Amino acid sequence: MRRHLRQFANFRLLTKLDSSRNITPKFYDWHITDVLNGGNLRANSATSTNPVGLLLSFSKAASGSGKPAGNAHYGLFDNTINTASLNNRLPDGAAIFLQSFVSNNKNDRSGKVTVEEIDKKGYKKIKIQKKTDLDN
Amino acid sequence: MGINIKFKNLRWLVISILLSFSLTNSVLASDQKKIKTHDPDSKIIINYENLTLLYQATVTRPRTSSRKYAAKARPGIGTKVNYSSSRPTRLEASRVFFHQIGKEEQESVHMLRLGMESLPDVIPLHTLNRNEQLAYWLNLYNLTVYDEIAKRYPISKLKKLYNGTSKTPSLWDEKIININGINISLNDIQYNIIQKSWHNPLVMYGLYQGTIGGPNLRRKAFTGKKNIANSKIMLRNSLILLEECALRERTLLYLNSTKEAKNYFPILTGI
Numbered sequence: 001m002r003r004h005l006r007q008f009a010n011f012r013l014l015t016k017l018d019s020s021r022n023i024t025p026k027f028y029d030w031h032i033t034d035v036l037n038g039g040n041l042r043a044n045s046a047t048s049t050n051p052v053g054l055l056l057s058f059s060k061a062a063s064g065s066g067k068p069a070g071n072a073h074y075g076l077f078d079n080t081i082n083t084a085s086l087n088n089r090l091p092d093g094a095a096i097f098l099q100s101f102v103s104n105n106k107n108d109r110s111g112k113v114t115v116e117e118i119d120k121k122g123y124k125k126i127k128i129q130k131k132t133d134l135d136n
Numbered sequence: 137m138g139i140n141i142k143f144k145n146l147r148w149l150v151i152s153i154l155l156s157f158s159l160t161n162s163v164l165a166s167d168q169k170k171i172k173t174h175d176p177d178s179k180i181i182i183n184y185e186n187l188t189l190l191y192q193a194t195v196t197r198p199r200t201s202s203r204k205y206a207a208k209a210r211p212g213i214g215t216k217v218n219y220s221s222s223r224p225t226r227l228e229a230s231r232v233f234f235h236q237i238g239k240e241e242q243e244s245v246h247m248l249r250l251g252m253e254s255l256p257d258v259i260p261l262h263t264l265n266r267n268e269q270l271a272y273w274l275n276l277y278n279l280t281v282y283d284e285i286a287k288r289y290p291i292s293k294l295k296k297l298y299n300g301t302s303k304t305p306s307l308w309d310e311k312i313i314n315i316n317g318i319n320i321s322l323n324d325i326q327y328n329i330i331q332k333s334w335h336n337p338l339v340m341y342g343l344y345q346g347t348i349g350g351p352n353l354r355r356k357a358f359t360g361k362k363n364i365a366n367s368k369i370m371l372r373n374s375l376i377l378l379e380e381c382a383l384r385e386r387t388l389l390y391l392n393s394t395k396e397a398k399n400y401f402p403i404l405t406g407i
Contacts (some may be wrong), residue, residue, distance in 0.1 A: 004337055013407050027224075028345060029221075029225045029294040029348040030293045030294055030298075030347050030348075030349060031221050031223065031226070031292060031293055031294075031347065031348045031349075032234070032285065032289075032291060032292060032293065032294055032346060032347065032348075033229050033230065033231050033232055033235040033346060033347060033348055033352075033353065034231055034232055034233070034235060034289070035196075035231050035233060035235065036234075036290070037221055037234050039291050097227055097231070098224070099226075100227050101196065101199070134257035
């Protein structure tokens with residue numbers, strides 16, 4: 001098993017492998033690979049038992065004071081995905097997942113592309129420059 | 137006399153049981169031979185376009201994240217229930233839009249699965265080459281898991297479904313797949329067919345388990361064009377999983393069970 005792991009391991013894992021005595025296989029994350037994490041509704045919108053919860057969730061969003069559950073790195077109430085997720089009453093986890101999914105999608109990223117004509121000599125110069133930059 | 141007659145009867149009974157047992161064994165062995173045999177010169181190619189269309193419509197691309205634990209959830213007014221996962225891998229893996237699969241879609245998925253199951257009736261598996269066979273088994277396994285989870289949705293964790301409870305057996309042990317009139321389970325495909333015929337451990341990373349911690353479901357169905365066991369697809373899936381190894385200090389490899397690990401890595405038993 002160590003041999004198999006070493007074939008794919010990065011340096012950090014290699015050092016761990018070399019220093020470890022026991023290797024135990026363990027399944028780590030049993031959560032289902034869906035978007036809604038089991039189709040549960042938002043924590044604040046349990047309307048079947050607490051009809052006020054639905055009103056509260058919308059009022060919190062309108063005032064901008066709402067903070068998503070389990071979110072440390074993403075603002076939830078910023079863009080259209082978040083408002084859409086609110087209207088559809090998506091769970092927080094799903095909203096965060098969708099937001100990060102869209103933001104990390106390369107197809108949706110905006111960027112500037114410039115085109116320059118370079119001859120062989122110029123290409124060689126750029127290569128040398130890159131090398132020197134890397135060395136420095 | 138009475139005792140002698142009873143003893144003779146018993147002897148015949150034992151012989152007949154042994155005979156029947158050996159006959160059933162030989163039938164099973166012949167079935168296994170049917171599955172194992174292959175034609176290396178076969179040029180039959182199975183088209184999995186329908187399956188690819190299904191996956192492309194319902195499965196997202198796998199991605200990695202910063203692997204940071206989520207902050208502690210602040211309880212809202214009126215309830216303290218929080219269903220969101222705080223795992224560092226909560227934003228990872230390829231996801232399936234199970235919540236969009238209604239009854240009609242579910243039926244079409246099931247029909248697709250039945251079509252896959254009935255494929256060996258039309259094209260006997262021994263007429264295929266090994267790559268095509270492996271692609272077929274992987275696709276059948278993944279589609280069955282997909283179909284069964286879609287039936288049971290909404291569920292948030294699959295631990296009980298995989299391990300089973302005192303009342304219900306594990307889904308992976310239930311004989312839910314019918315091939316050539318023989319009922320087999322998901323574990324049969326994994327342990328008795330794939331693992332015994334393809335010894336490359338990379339094959340393991342092509343078996344979708346429905347969980348974030350398991351191999352990803354691809355947006356394209358497996359095909360037999362390339363040698364799947366050595367392909368980049370498996371390597372990419374395995375790399376994503378093995379990257380998780382670096383996440384924790386104590387646990388290094390995340391597999392479904394120790395049984396699976398022991399089968400692929402016999403060295404593990406000696407540790």
